[in-house]
Amino acid sequence: MCCKSKFPRIGGKLWGSEMDSPEGATARSEQKFRKFLKSLVRKQPQDLLLVIGTGVSAAVAPGIPALCSWRSCIEAVLGAAEQLEVLHPGDVAEFRKKVIKERDLLVVAHDLIRKMSPRTGDAKPNFFQDCLMEVFDNLEQHIQNPVVLQSILRLMDRGTMVLTTNYDNLLEIFGQQQGKPMDSLDLKDKDKVLQWARGHVKYGVLHIHGLYTDPCGMVLDPSGYKDVTQDPEVMEVLQNLYRTKSFLFLGCGETLRDQIFQALFLYTVKNKVDLEHYMLVLKENEDHFFKLQADMLLHGIKVVSYGDCFQQFPEYVQDLTAQICKQRSPDADRVDSTTLLGTSCVDCAKRKLGENSTDSPKRIKQSDNDIPTLE
Known part of the structure; x- marks a missing residue:
């Protein structure tokens, strides 16, 4: 069953067993037939x-809940600030109210940074970083x-x-x-x-x-x-x-x-x-x-x-x-049309271009097939 959460919130266990369930397999199967904008995939x-x-x-x-959204991040920072005792309990409570009420969470996060920073125009040093290091420990x-x-x-x-x-x-x-x-x-x-x-x-x-x-x-x-x-x-x-x-x-x-x-x-x-x-x-x-x-x-x-x-x-x-x-670069196409070597040997293609054309480009990019990929 698909999660009914507002992006990018993640609730419960979205991956593990749920992604391996029949419902997850169906979602993956349907996804394979999804159309992509040609203006994007041809980039x-x-x-x-x-x-x-x-x-x-x-x-x-x-x-790591703090990675899920700005709201989760602020809540995690407030929890760390409370544990590390780097923010007054009254301020912690006030910010928790703001997290619930405020629509613009970036403003709340900015105010929180300022609260943990010196009372000057300079944002450093601050306790906000210490709290982030606490919630992002051993990433x-x-x-x-x-x-x-x-x-x-x-x-x-x-x-x-x-x-x-x-x-x-x-x-x-x-x-x-x-x-x-x-x-x-x-x-x-x-x-x-x-x-x-x-x-x-x-x-x-x-x-x-x-x-x-x-x-x-x-x-x-x-x-x-x-x-x-x-x-x-x-x-x-x-x-x-x-x-x-x-x-x-x-x-x-x-x-x-x-x-x-x-x-x-x-x-x-x-x-x-x-x-x-x-x-x-x-x-x-x-x-x-x-x-x-x-x-x-x-x-x-x-x-x-x-x-x-x-x-x-x-x-x-x-x-x-x-x-x-999958898109072929224009340079790769030019190499293919100029030589009989295709993309099998870029160095040889460069030499071939140098022998046969006085207008050959100074720099030839490797084609997709010549670049290692992560599968």
């Missing part, structure tokens, strides 16, 4: 930029369902860029286990951000809110990154990504309302309706889904349903990735 991987939200972490490590031991991470790495192998609003580094941990030279980036490191934005950090993951292990602390307000948002070089190269790449939002619920994401990509990018981005969402309510679909088109975002229950999310991402990775 070259290097033309995509993945935006990873809490839904990805929730699917990968369902045993590598909690990776139960790496299907989505495998799919993301497969796309990264082919040039897809990745940024995340998450504090955790589950993707980097898993990637390192697979032998990938993963790199966690922070917006405060200008040189590294510029390298990443220009495509020079292949396995880099940009954490726009920071990383829980970062001693500088994390922020949810653009004022915390005022040096970044006021730097024209950084802002131009980041906004250019939003104009030239197709952003694919995975497991994102509140990302477009996120102040930092808005400051980096939305506020100053004009003619957004002319862009083509994509967002995978849970279709729990048809009226809400189709209204969201219409609203997001005004931002140049095509909203796509991966199913009506969260269990379908990992397999949908896996199948979607397989479809995208």
Whole structure:
């Protein structure tokens, strides 16, 4: 039976025995025949930029409630703050009321960070980081369902860029286990951000809110990154990504309302309706889904349903990735049409092109068949 929860909440045991049940098998079978938007699956991987939200972490490590949603994260932080005695009991009670009543949980999280920080404009040092380290302890031991991470790495192998609003580094941990030279980036490191934005950090993951292990602390307000948002070089190269790449939002619920994401990509990018981005969402309510679909088109975002229950999310991402990775790069096609060697030997193809054409490209990319993949 499909879960009837509002994305990205996960209730009970969604994976284990339930996914192995006849109902789970039926869901998987139905998922295999789902149609994909051709405008999406025909994208070259290097033309995509993945935006990873809490839904990805929730699917990968369902045993850590703090990864399931902003609400769960705030509740877990409050529990840790109470245990560590770094927040007055009265403040803990007040914030718990806000978690129940407030609609904008990002504002609540921001207020919580400020409460645990010095009474200055500087967000560091703070106890918020200590609480996150408590709730995210030993993340590598909690990776139960790496299907989505495998799919993301497969796309990264082919040039897809990745940024995340998450504090955790589950993707980097898993990637390192697979032998990938993963790199966690922070917006405060200008040189590294510029390298990443220009495509020079292949396995880099940009954490726009920071990383829980970062001693500088994390922020949810653009004022915390005022040096970044006021730097024209950084802002131009980041906004250019939003104009030239197709952003694919995975497991994102509140990302477009996120102040930092808005400051980096939305506020100053004009003619957004002319862009083509994509967002995978849970279709729990048809009226809400189709209204969201219409609203997001005004931002140049095509909203796509991966199913009506969260269990379908990992397999949908896996199948979607397989479809995208089937696409042949234009460079590979050019090699095939110019030589009789096809894609069996890229080095030989390069030499052949050099012998037969004075206009041969200086750089030839490997085709999909030449790049190792995670199955």
